[in-house]
Amino acid sequence: MPKRQKQRRIIDTDIHERVTYSDLLPYLDNPWRRYIEDNHWVQEKHMPYTQPTVAGVDRADAVTPDGGAAGTDLRFMQEQLLDAEGHEYGILSGALDPSPSSMHGWYEMGAALASAYNDWQIENWLEKDSRLYGSVHIAAQDPQQAVREIERVGPHPKMVQILLPIDTRSWGDPYYHPIYEAAERHNLSIGMHHNEPPTHFGGWPRYFIEWHTMLPTAHMIEVSNMVFNGVFDKFPGLHLIMIEGGFTHVPHLMKKMDQQYKELRHEIPWVKRMPSRIIQDHVRFTTQPVEELSQREFMQFVDQMGSEDMICFATDYPHWDYDSPLQALPKLDAALEEKIYSENARAAYPKLPRPTGGAK
């Protein structure tokens, strides 16, 4: 039963469905399948700590009824999230863990996994719940191969973005621009979500609390890199959604980039507008994990961003730092709430259906 106290449309910009290798095997060709079955291949992991919470990365109450890992069961996700909170739409940003684009070698395996994941996601999630929209997974280390995968599954009506991990690579480099060209061609946005980035310059911090606190720095590096490498000048229709870094770092980043642009713009003559303007026009930031903010504090950040269009609500279900649609944000005025909970995301994902009629 939806527990709507308020009639609010919710477009949730970060929901993690989860795959297991055994789910993926039927979608993999050989030799890839045999490398997992026979050679017990698993993806590389780097993080030296665990999340010191009740159930690791997950909400402890999101374990599925038959004891499966959180995010593996559509029925339970419907019950605990989509129906309970009354979602209009949700964007799946599951990714393998880590993403195929995070692999440091054997990109062919990454590409095979990405294709299998896309087929699995379409069949088991996107085509089973009308509210769920998906992310095209690629192995971006090889942009030509990645473009072929975007051509293959990007036209699916429920694929709305291409997912890139925030990790050790910065994706603004012209080497990766064929990916953005393909994104524009298929009306897909670019979603970036961190995987396991060591926060730069300090490398891996000693404790998880430091890593989790400093995640926005990894997001800032990507935004700066995309803007100063001219991605948005070259692809004027491109939308970038920065997922799970929050938004309170954004006013600082915009101000800093503008100042640097005034002083150093001759180094990057392909960037033709003030960086803050480019960010306002092209980049969106998801709320979660949101700090506890009063309405006044919240509005100070919005004022400094100079736009009400840049913040999109996200739960990050089923992870431990899940944000509740009714509890996480302070009360805001109705027009701004409508933007943050749904309309900003709708504008950032051109393939999402336009609203029909009045409030649900």
Added chain:
Amino acid sequence: MREVVCHKEDIHPGKMRSATLGKIPVVVCRTKDGEFYAFANRCLHQGAPLSEGVLCGDTKRTDIHGNYEYIKDGEILRCPWHALEYDIKNDGAMLAEPDKKLRSFQVTIEDDQVVVYK
């Protein structure tokens, strides 16, 4: 108001269970020394059901970097979502901000039954 929750052996030391007191969801916790405590089953942060979390311990405050001493095992209620912690023997005070407290309820054992009162 009074509610019989269960037989006292139904909650083992170091475990907890959810119940209701009238319309109020409560969580009844049993510490390792066998005592019972009851609180509103709703996290003060974003309202998660605390009974889905875990009863665990704390790491003792220290001046020595790298020194870990695990204390209060079974006396700390950790939320299933963002892991905020409450000290159940200290009136449900939040460890990070002790002036915030869970609403607590009186618990008695009557004929081996756990009874919660408001």
